[in-house]
Amino acid sequence: MMRTLAIAGFLAALLLFAAVEWAARRPGSRVPSLGDVCAYVMRYEVGPVPVGRIGVFGFWWWLGWHFLAR
Amino acid sequence: MEQPPELTVDLPRVWDRPVVTVPVLACLSLVGGQLPSFSAQANLWTLGTGGALVWLGLGNRVPRRPAPRRLGRGAVWWVLPAAVFGVFEAATFVVSAGSEFPTFSRLADPLLADELVRSAAWFGWLAAFWGLVRR
Secondary structure (H helix, E strand, O other): OHHHHHHHHHHHHHHHHHHHHHHHOOOOOOOOOHHHHHHHHHOOOEOOEOHHHHHHHHHHHHHHHHHHOO | OOOOHHHOOOOOOOOOOHHHHHHHHHHHHHHHHHOOOOOHHHHHHHHHHHHHHHHHHHOOOOOOOOOOOOOOHHHHHHHHHHHHHHHHHHHHHHHOOHHHOOOHHHHHHHHHOOHHHHHHHHHHHHHHHHHHHOO
């Protein structure tokens, strides 16, 4: 029962990600795509340090290592 | 002789095209898909490919697409899927009930044991990473 709940919850989250991305790609949409959100976050800098880029790259690098190497 | 900026055009580099990048990413993914979890090779391959992409992304070696200067209010919609995922990931992690109430990682593990699925996951990870490098 709890296992089904977890699977349903994660599936719902993935479907919501896909639905928002689909909505973002419609012509004239006010919703930015996930790529635009990431690009906006990656613009963040503290002085000369690209904190946003380092953070996003670091997260994505860790995610790949976690799922594909561990 | 140096040209005035209005007369110069940034030509796309030969290698910076899908016809080149997709096969390269596919080859890297096929290799990664053969490497078993918890092996030194898998760790090195992940750290090597990811490190190379971070190196490319933090330098000015790859042309980038312009980033939006601001996000509209529609960006709030992204909170919804992130929150649903975060709630379930946090709940399954805190409860720590193993297979009874599994985390996302625990659910993905049996799927990623298959070499074809693992290679596809590798390709998705590398393609998204390449997309981030270009932003």
